[in-house]
Amino acid sequence: MSDKIIESRMSIEAKNLSKHYGAQIAVNALNFSAKSGQIVGFLGPNGAGKSTSIKMLVGLIQPTSGEAYIAGERVSQDSINLKKQIGYLAEDNPLYKEMYVKEFLAFIASLHNISQTRIQEVIQLTGLSLEQNKKINTLSKGYQQRVGIAQAILHNPSILILDEPTSGLDPNQMEEIRSLILSLKPGRTILFSSHILSEVEAICDRLLIINHGVLQADCSMDEAKSFPGGINQLFQEKTKLVK
Numbered sequence: 001m002s003d004k005i006i007e008s009r010m011s012i013e014a015k016n017l018s019k020h021y022g023a024q025i026a027v028n029a030l031n032f033s034a035k036s037g038q039i040v041g042f043l044g045p046n047g048a049g050k051s052t053s054i055k056m057l058v059g060l061i062q063p064t065s066g067e068a069y070i071a072g073e074r075v076s077q078d079s080i081n082l083k084k085q086i087g088y089l090a091e092d093n094p095l096y097k098e099m100y101v102k103e104f105l106a107f108i109a110s111l112h113n114i115s116q117t118r119i120q121e122v123i124q125l126t127g128l129s130l131e132q133n134k135k136i137n138t139l140s141k142g143y144q145q146r147v148g149i150a151q152a153i154l155h156n157p158s159i160l161i162l163d164e165p166t167s168g169l170d171p172n173q174m175e176e177i178r179s180l181i182l183s184l185k186p187g188r189t190i191l192f193s194s195h196i197l198s199e200v201e202a203i204c205d206r207l208l209i210i211n212h213g214v215l216q217a218d219c220s221m222d223e224a225k226s227f228p229g230g231i232n233q234l235f236q237e238k239t240k241l242v243k
């Protein structure tokens, strides 16, 4: 198999992806692609269009126009193969909070036909060993996010899409979740949305900035840092209010 094919199977691609809600244009002709081994930061203020873009990429909502490709396959809402390739953590991290950690992960694993060994492996990977027999609703928000990430990686997907995984966490928890995301990078493509520049700056290789549904920047983190005035200036310029 050629390197090119392997690479395309690992990638996330948006081609002129748009979503309109009546007169509201949530995402307008989004174009980008991300390759394996990269963490791509998807940065933008609240309401910029991050979640809508992500929902189109994972096949949760239908684009008004344009196409999304995951691992070379066009995204459609009913693709089983696509769901095998993607691990997804939604912004509000929906969990069955009355369940115990291990019980919840076993439940998700049963949907994917995943072994007990893999459940234990993921519990270790996500630092949940001591919490595995606790009820999810007794865990701190940081640990609940770990459970959300654990369910997203149970089936060992090559593509991980995390919608604001550090939102609402305290600085220590943010740091821990960032380290966890970094540890998941080898062999994967990770798209990580945030509205906080320092979050994205800390772990991402590439930076996408979206504002008012329009992609305003797509560059490597090094390019972003060498922008005149630095990365803060870049973010300010690309997200200033459109009058």
Ligand SMILES: Nc1ncnc2c1ncn2[C@@H]1O[C@H](COP(=O)(O)OP(=O)(O)OP(=O)(O)O)[C@@H](O)[C@H]1O
Pocket: 021, 024, 025, 026, 044, 045, 046, 047, 048, 049, 050, 051, 052, 053, 091, 195
């Ligand atoms: N189902 C919907 N119906 C109507 N408008 C919507 C819908 N979903 C999103 N929007 C609008 O689309 C725009 C983009 O929203 P989106 O949730 O994608 O932004 P975001 O960047 O993820 O913001 P946040 O960080 O606040 O979640 C917003 O103006 C939002 O109000």
